Amino acid sequence: MATEQGRGGRGAWLGMAAPRYTSYPPANLFDGRVDADVQRAWLAAVPAGSAIGVYLHVPFCRSMCWYCGCHTGITRRPDRIAAYLEVLLAEIAATAKALAGRGRLTSIHFGGGSPSLLTIEQLGQILTALNAIGERDPAAEVAIEIDPRTMIPGYAEGLGRLGFNRASLGVQDFDPKVQAAINRIQPRAQVEAAVQDLRAAGITDLNFDLIYGLPHQTPASVARTVDEALELGPRRVALFSYAHMPNLKKHQGLIPDETLPSSRAKLAMYLKAQRRFLKAGFTPIGMDHFAEKDDELAVAVKAGTLARNFQGYAPNPPLTVLGFGVSSISQFREGYAQNTIDEAAYRDAVRAGQSPVYRGWTWTAEDRVRKAVIDALMCLFEVDLAAVIRRFGLASDHFAAEIARLKPLEDAGVIRRSGSQIEVVGPHRMAVRAVAAVFDAYLGSKPLAFSRVA
Numbered sequence: 001m002a003t004e005q006g007r008g009g010r011g012a013w014l015g016m017a018a019p020r021y022t023s024y025p026p027a028n029l030f031d032g033r034v035d036a037d038v039q040r041a042w043l044a045a046v047p048a049g050s051a052i053g054v055y056l057h058v059p060f061c062r063s064m065c066w067y068c069g070c071h072t073g074i075t076r077r078p079d080r081i082a083a084y085l086e087v088l089l090a091e092i093a094a095t096a097k098a099l100a101g102r103g104r105l106t107s108i109h110f111g112g113g114s115p116s117l118l119t120i121e122q123l124g125q126i127l128t129a130l131n132a133i134g135e136r137d138p139a140a141e142v143a144i145e146i147d148p149r150t151m152i153p154g155y156a157e158g159l160g161r162l163g164f165n166r167a168s169l170g171v172q173d174f175d176p177k178v179q180a181a182i183n184r185i186q187p188r189a190q191v192e193a194a195v196q197d198l199r200a201a202g203i204t205d206l207n208f209d210l211i212y213g214l215p216h217q218t219p220a221s222v223a224r225t226v227d228e229a230l231e232l233g234p235r236r237v238a239l240f241s242y243a244h245m246p247n248l249k250k251h252q253g254l255i256p257d258e259t260l261p262s263s264r265a266k267l268a269m270y271l272k273a274q275r276r277f278l279k280a281g282f283t284p285i286g287m288d289h290f291a292e293k294d295d296e297l298a299v300a301v302k303a304g305t306l307a308r309n310f311q312g313y314a315p316n317p318p319l320t321v322l323g324f325g326v327s328s329i330s331q332f333r334e335g336y337a338q339n340t341i342d343e344a345a346y347r348d349a350v351r352a353g354q355s356p357v358y359r360g361w362t363w364t365a366e367d368r369v370r371k372a373v374i375d376a377l378m379c380l381f382e383v384d385l386a387a388v389i390r391r392f393g394l395a396s397d398h399f400a401a402e403i404a405r406l407k408p409l410e411d412a413g414v415i416r417r418s419g420s421q422i423e424v425v426g427p428h429r430m431a432v433r434a435v436a437a438v439f440d441a442y443l444g445s446k447p448l449a450f451s452r453v454a
């Protein structure tokens with residue numbers, strides 16, 4: 001893939017590597033100073049009545065999509081999934097005991113991997129176990145990521161019975177040539193059937209995941225996929241930029257470099273897709289999402305309250321998120337705690353009655369300042385540095401070095417700056433990661449493990 005870093009004008013940021021900032025600092029900075037003891041203390045300090053979000057990670061898929069950047073493994077053995085479930089239930093029970101009923105569940109998200117490989121009965125067992133964490137808010141969002149290829153007859157109906165009210169479908173791309181090149185054959189009829197079944201089961205809040213930057217895609221082919229996706233009537237669409245990091249994800253090496261679009265072609269894909277969404281009346285949400293005008297995310301954009309966490313953009317996410325399962329990340333008022341990414345280590349720790357947390361991060365006062373700036377940019381594309389300085393009681397020149405570093409992006413027209421007010425300019429919104437990176441105090445302190453901005 002061509003890298004066009006360093007060129008002036010419109011492409012000043014193309015090819016630059018930067019984190020996606022679902023956390024600050026990014027997870028590659030986490031270290032062992034947050035361990036089981038720290039997590040125990042943070043859990044004990046969760047105030048009574050706290051809103052709590054839950055994330056459950058299911059690290060299994062039937063086959064590997066070659067572009068996949070998620071933490072997952074391939075299995076066709078139901079007994080392996082059943083064994084994982086048993087440990088997951090034990091982890092939930094241990095956390096519930098430590099929390100002693102102080103939580104109030106406001107959102108539950110099953111992610112992966114492919115949580116749709118769990119049976120309805122297994123999902124039911126997990127939801128029942130979660131009742132011990134705290135009472136479920138009647139308005140709680142209960143969401144699941146679905147691989148449409150795993151949907152079996154009656155599955156959607158089962159989800160409806162369990163109270164699921166949102167589903168995210170992995171669509172990616174409808175073009176058969178692209179599907180062949182990513183090892184994910186998924187005819188449109190399969191997605192259509194999944195959508196119909198979910199709607200019939202009363203699950204009408206449907207998200208689609210699409211990716212641009214995949215092998216053999218062109219701006220025209222991505223636009224066709226967007227059109228076909230819109231015909232199926234999703235409420236939200238995530239349009240992810242393909243993160244190609246074959247050094248970290250070996251299977252991505254099965255995608256030959258020469259089949260990948262250039263950074264400039266990716267920019268054209270994004271802009272063309274964006275026009276389709278705008279024409280269809282969708283509101284752009286942050287860097288890579290689009291939502292129907294009356295969707296909660298669109299309303300949050302208008303109200304200036306959109307927020308970001310590990311699951312992406314959210315209208316009003318709880319401060320405390322408990323992650324369960326291999327690799328999942330919890331967020332507390334004090335910082336982040338991540339479970340081990342090793343399935344055997346996870347199983348052994350939980351079975352021995354220990355916490356599977358292996359690393360994390362405690363926010364410093366300065367981290368909170370930078371997180372506020374980065375969150376504002378990632379969610380609303382603008383930030384008033386003077387307001388941040390006032391809010392945190394900082395010296396007036398606190399961001400002098402960053403303002404100087406923004407100059408090339410300002411000269412390239414990516415941002416507009418008026419005094420302390422910084423705004424990412426419309427067509428360059430997909431470059432917001434590059435702008436946020438200017439405020440990242442840790443960037444460069446560890447080897448790069450991020451994908452390119454485009």
Ligand SMILES: C[S@@+](CC[C@H](N)C(=O)[O-])C[C@H]1O[C@@H](n2cnc3c(N)ncnc32)[C@H](O)[C@@H]1O
Pocket residue numbers: 061067068069070111112113114145146147148169170171172209210211240241242243244
């Ligand atoms: C856990 S998967 C969704 C559920 C299910 N496993 C599936 O694929 O249908 C989450 C989403 O991450 C996105 N994704 C995975 N690998 C990616 C990559 N390397 N770059 C960008 N997006 C990626 C895909 O759009 C995928 O749908």
Ligand code: SF4
Pocket residue numbers: 060061062063064065068069070072112113114147170
């Ligand atoms: S994209 Fe989804 S289905 Fe494909 S390998 Fe990754 S997690 Fe599994």
